[in-house]
Amino acid sequence: MSESLQWIATEAEGPEPSIEAVHAMVNCEGKEGCESEVGTERNGWQDLPVHTFPAAEDGLETGEPETAQDRNPDIWLYRKRTTALLRRYMRFSLEAGRLPSVIGREFFRAKITSYTSTTFEDRVIFVHDVETCLERFDPFDQQIIARIVLQEHDHERAAGLLQCTRKTIERRMPELLDEMSEEFLRVGLLEELPRKQRAQLANAFLA
Secondary structure, X not given: OHHHHHHHHHHOOOOOOOHHHHHHHHHOOOOOOHHHHHOOOOOHHHHOOOOOOOOOHHHOOOOOOOOHHHHOOOHHHHHHHHHHHHHHHHHHHHHXXXXXXXXXXXXXXXXXXXXXXXXXXXXXXXXXXXXHHHOOOOHHHHHHHHHHHHOOOOHHHHHHHHOOOHHHHHHHHHHHHHHHXXXXXXXXXXXXXXXXXXXXXXXXXXX
């Protein structure tokens, strides 16, 4: 075993530096011309370029959370209210003589239902605001909302119309409602629930 170790030592590149030489190299770090005074030999690795990589802030990668629920853990509490607003958007669009833009064609009714709770101008502004929020989604997500929420197809039928799997619909639909709730809260179409009411809704769901 000792003979093997001796053979490895003799095959190594250059003689092992003495303790004094090591201390001298450490003391000379950053001083010009010091290496020549000490008489140390430069190896190949010493001529390699030095790379500096920027450290992530606080040692962690920063970035926006991937889902709306990461940004707001209580956002799921607004799903029913968001669904109700989207269906109201569908009704108001039909009343104005057209289908929602995500469905994409004109529709004229012989008899229009009259809504006395809001003025026509208010309904037009509401439809415009909802359509602006919908435009922030990509076309496939818009079609999921149109087929399930506006046209009220079940997941199986919607998957067939959109030529995707049912699992895709089941996974994406709750995420879309949360993202839509975020948009409605941002533009003021939804009012943020008080903390006490949020706690009551969460407890009722878990009960």
